[in-house]
Amino acid sequence: MADIRWEEPFCAEGSVCFRLGTDEEGNGYIAVAGAEDTYVSDTREALRTLIRDIKAGKADHLL
Numbered sequence: 298m299a300d301i302r303w304e305e306p307f308c309a310e311g312s313v314c315f316r317l318g319t320d321e322e323g324n325g326y327i328a329v330a331g332a333e334d335t336y337v338s339d340t341r342e343a344l345r346t347l348i349r350d351i352k353a354g355k356a357d358h359l360l
Contacts, residue, residue: 299324299338306330317344 299320306314314330325344328336350356 299326301326301333301336303328303333319344 299322301318301320303316303318303326306316308314308330316326316328316330316333318326318328318333318336319341320326323341324338325341326336326338327344328334
């Protein structure tokens with residue numbers, strides 16, 4: 298199992314908190330806070346692209 302370094306949770310009022318993490322092998326992780334043993338994983342570059350795309354508004358239709 299990877300040694301994941303989790304960031305502090307990202308939380309919105311009244312919603313689930315999410316955590317982002319990385320490991321030494323260049324992988325990025327997303328999990329629900331408190332359930333970090335169940336996560337989605339891809340490369341750090343994929344995680345970076347996801348965050349940039351969200352910031353650019355490409356997921357606004359989900360709001």
